[in-house]
Amino acid sequence: xxxxxxxxxxxxxxxxxxxxxxxxxxxxxxxxxxxxxxxxxxxxxxxxxxxxxxxxxxxxxxxxxxxxxxxxxxxxxxxxxxxxxxxxxxxxxxxxxxxxxxxxxxxxxxxxxxxxxxxxxxxxxxxxxxxxxxxxxxxxxxxxxxxxxxxxxxxxxxxxxxxxxxxxxxxxxxxxxxxxxxxxxxxxxxxxxxxxxxxxxxxxxxxxxxxxxxxxxxxxxxxxxxxxxxxxxxxxxxxxxxxxxxxxxxxxxxxxxx
Amino acid sequence: xxxxxxxxxxxxxxxxxxxxxxxxxxxxxxxxxxxxxxxxxxxxxxxxxxxxxxxxxxxxxxxxxxxxxxxxxxxxxxxxxxxxxxxxxxxxxxxxxxxxxxxxxxxxxxxxxxxxxxxxxxxxxxxxxxxxxxxxxxxxxxxxxxxxxxxxxxxxxxxxxxxxxxxxxxxxxxxxxxxxxxxxxxxxxxxxxxxxxxxxxxxxxxxxxxxxxxxxxxxxxxxxxxxxxxxxxxxxxxxxxxxxxxxxxxxxxxxxxxxxxxxxxxxxxxxxxxxxxxxxxxxxxxxxxxxxxxxxxxxxxx
Numbered sequence: 037x038x039x040x041x042x043x044x045x046x047x048x049x050x051x052x053x054x055x056x057x058x059x060x061x062x063x064x065x066x067x068x069x070x071x072x073x074x075x076x077x078x079x080x081x082x083x084x085x086x087x088x089x090x091x092x093x094x095x096x097x098x099x100x101x102x103x104x105x106x107x108x109x110x111x112x113x114x115x116x117x118x119x120x121x122x123x124x125x126x127x128x129x130x131x132x133x134x135x136x137x138x139x140x141x142x143x144x145x146x147x148x149x150x151x152x153x154x155x156x157x158x159x160x161x162x163x164x165x166x167x168x169x170x171x172x173x174x175x176x177x178x179x180x181x182x183x184x185x186x187x188x189x190x191x192x193x194x195x196x197x198x199x200x201x202x203x204x205x206x207x208x209x210x211x212x213x214x215x216x217x218x219x220x221x222x223x224x225x226x227x228x229x230x231x232x233x234x235x236x237x238x239x240x241x242x243x244x245x246x247x248x249x250x251x252x253x254x255x256x257x258x259x260x261x262x263x264x265x266x267x268x269x270x271x272x273x274x275x276x277x278x279x280x281x282x283x284x285x286x287x288x289x290x291x292x293x294x
Numbered sequence: 295x296x297x298x299x300x301x302x303x304x305x306x307x308x309x310x311x312x313x314x315x316x317x318x319x320x321x322x323x324x325x326x327x328x329x330x331x332x333x334x335x336x337x338x339x340x341x342x343x344x345x346x347x348x349x350x351x352x353x354x355x356x357x358x359x360x361x362x363x364x365x366x367x368x369x370x371x372x373x374x375x376x377x378x379x380x381x382x383x384x385x386x387x388x389x390x391x392x393x394x395x396x397x398x399x400x401x402x403x404x405x406x407x408x409x410x411x412x413x414x415x416x417x418x419x420x421x422x423x424x425x426x427x428x429x430x431x432x433x434x435x436x437x438x439x440x441x442x443x444x445x446x447x448x449x450x451x452x453x454x455x456x457x458x459x460x461x462x463x464x465x466x467x468x469x470x471x472x473x474x475x476x477x478x479x480x481x482x483x484x485x486x487x488x489x490x491x492x493x494x495x496x497x498x499x500x501x502x503x504x505x506x507x508x509x510x511x512x513x514x515x516x517x518x519x520x521x522x523x524x525x526x527x528x529x530x531x532x533x534x535x536x537x538x539x540x541x542x543x544x545x546x547x548x549x550x551x552x553x554x555x556x557x558x559x560x561x562x563x564x565x566x567x568x569x570x571x572x573x574x575x576x577x578x579x580x581x582x583x584x585x586x587x588x589x590x591x592x593x594x595x596x
Contacts, residue, residue, distance in 0.1 A: 087511040258562040262318035265353030
């Protein structure tokens with residue numbers, strides 16, 4: 037937990053750099069005293085947005101250290117495009133860390149399944165956790181150097197698969213299924229990526245009886261459980277807010293794509 | 295300046311109220327400030343039985359605003375009284391927001407809340423645009439509005455009754471008068487404006503419900519006009535809301551006749567905004583030489 041007296045504050049932009057692909061942005065904010073668990077997220081809203089964009093935007097925390105709070109995001113809409121224009125010294129309002137995190141099972145193998153910019157929360161996880169029972173399979177569309185893949189691969193056993201054609205995506209699904217099946221009864225998977233990928237992960241976890249956790253990237257209005265705009269459907273049929281009951285859920289607890 | 299406000303029988307520390315549906319049950323915001331510092335907290339709408347709400351997607355961002363079609367998801371009155379209300383700090387001033395599909399059920403809810411010491415007032419939601427039954431259909435028909443208010447007043451005991459009005463009508467004053475004639479102690483306005491947002495590529499609405507309620511700064515001019523109109527048409531306290539995002543906005547609503555204000559979408563823009571606004575309003579009022587809200591209210595020169 038961060039200092040409970042100041043969970044919402046204005047942080048200074050230390051750097052905001054596009055990678056070699058300009059759609060992927062590496063943002064670092066000043067964050068004295070922050071502690072955070074892998075899979076948790078923060079809400080970010082730059083002061084200069086005024087009232088044009090009313091919502092903050094949720095982002096997984098990529099890493100937090102004495103160097104600052106690091107976020108990696110992809111520019112997909114008006115908000116993320118405006119965020120990408122931030123310059124060092126500007127202030128952004130940040131609240132968090134929020135939500136539930138990935139639970140590592142230290143006694144068993146943990147396989148990270150990351151898709152695209154969904155790799156972000158695993159940077160902190162790979163840096164902090166024991167690495168002998170941790171590995172990663174990474175599916176990506178852009179060339180590998182655009183992602184923080186090497187930072188993770190330097191610490192844990194990792195492999196990457198690029199998807200440029202539908203056949204590549206089908207192949208990725210086949211490999212996902214094999215890896216998830218291999219962990220049935222002996223380990224668990226931790227997944228973050230686009231929803232179609234998470235649906236596949238969930239499908240094979242349930243099919244093979246493998247433990248799994250998935251991080252949802254739902255649209256959020258507030259991040260604190262009030263707006264009820266980010267709900268997902270549980271297997272019990274209830275709607276629960278992914279910001280406070282997630283964003284990391286056990287695959288058995290939720291439905292996807294309903 | 296003493297920010298105290300007298301809303302009929304209800305005394306508030308200051309004129310800032312958080313709007314229903316934007317501040318949860320208050321508990322969600324406890325780590326961002328002292329709930330007892332806010333004038334009042336209007337709780338998430340409560341119905342007799344739990345409601346699951348509408349399918350996803352339920353929210354969409356628009357320029358200077360947002361659309362929602364939550365559909366009054368809530369835990370139901372029984373669970374609220376058992377699992378939420380006891381945990382809200384005693385110092386907070388709470389307004390229960392009631393939703394039902396019939397006047398009789400509205401009355402039953404009012405009866406339940408009438409004996410709850412922690413609830414200071416009741417707000418009757420006859421203006422939600424996102425539900426099929428009840429909601430705005432009551433708020434668009436003066437006879438139905440009066441029937442609901444009458445049923446609530448019969449069972450509300452000593453709790454003041456606030457009626458929340460819809461902007462989705464031809465003349466808001468007609469419904470306002472009907473509600474007051476039926477016994478409303480106060481009026482709050484405006485609820486969201488019915489709106490849409492569509493995606494030209496997927497050819498779908500951005501809301502599963504197709505239409506939703508527009509809120510945020512985009513609707514402030516409409517809200518201000520309606521508060522101004524209603525303030526001249528009725529003789530009960532008015533709580534103004536719609537797109538308030540600054541102390542200046544708060545004073546604008548008081549200038550046209552509101553006794554207090556509610557803030558909604560602004561709570562999403564930063565979770566401590568309600569707490570910050572209380573102090574910002576005081577500072578602004580003092581800088582303008584306002585000594586009491588009674589002196590300033592409704593002094594618009596036309």
